[in-house]
Amino acid sequence: MGMVPKDTPRIAVFGGRVSTGSLLDVAYDVGREIALRKAILYCGGMGGVMEAASRGAMENHGITVGILPTAAADSANPYITIPIVTGIGTARNYIIARSVDAAIAINGKYGTLSEIAYSLDFNKPVIGIQTWDIKGVIQAENATEALNKLWEICQWG
Numbered sequence: 001m002g003m004v005p006k007d008t009p010r011i012a013v014f015g016g017r018v019s020t021g022s023l024l025d026v027a028y029d030v031g032r033e034i035a036l037r038k039a040i041l042y043c044g045g046m047g048g049v050m051e052a053a054s055r056g057a058m059e060n061h062g063i064t065v066g067i068l069p070t071a072a073a074d075s076a077n078p079y080i081t082i083p084i085v086t087g088i089g090t091a092r093n094y095i096i097a098r099s100v101d102a103a104i105a106i107n108g109k110y111g112t113l114s115e116i117a118y119s120l121d122f123n124k125p126v127i128g129i130q131t132w133d134i135k136g137v138i139q140a141e142n143a144t145e146a147l148n149k150l151w152e153i154c155q156w157g
Contacts, residue, residue, distance in 0.1 A: 015049025
């Protein structure tokens, strides 16, 4: 893995633990794009959108960080490079939002909404794909558009 520069973009992927095929494909594509752009993917480390995005990143030689709600590292999905054990349930959503530069939300329910809210409260840009249409969330149709928008907003190299 080697050294990771401190200015490497850190991007959260938010989304449901339970998801459908097309949304899982979108999540995989988001993870792949994050890895190909040499950013670090952060997520809740569990299943559904989180697992699909992590798989997309790992299969493209990316780094994945899972901020787990559980008290056991082995509860992380198999595509998490660095599991961070919290044991604090969904309160870990605050930690995820604090730890990143920006976020991409893919569908999701109230847990995703809380992650979006924390991110917006911390002045982090949030791109949404088929997710909550609320003030501050910038909508995108697909992974490439979402990452392009983040790179423009964050002015990453």
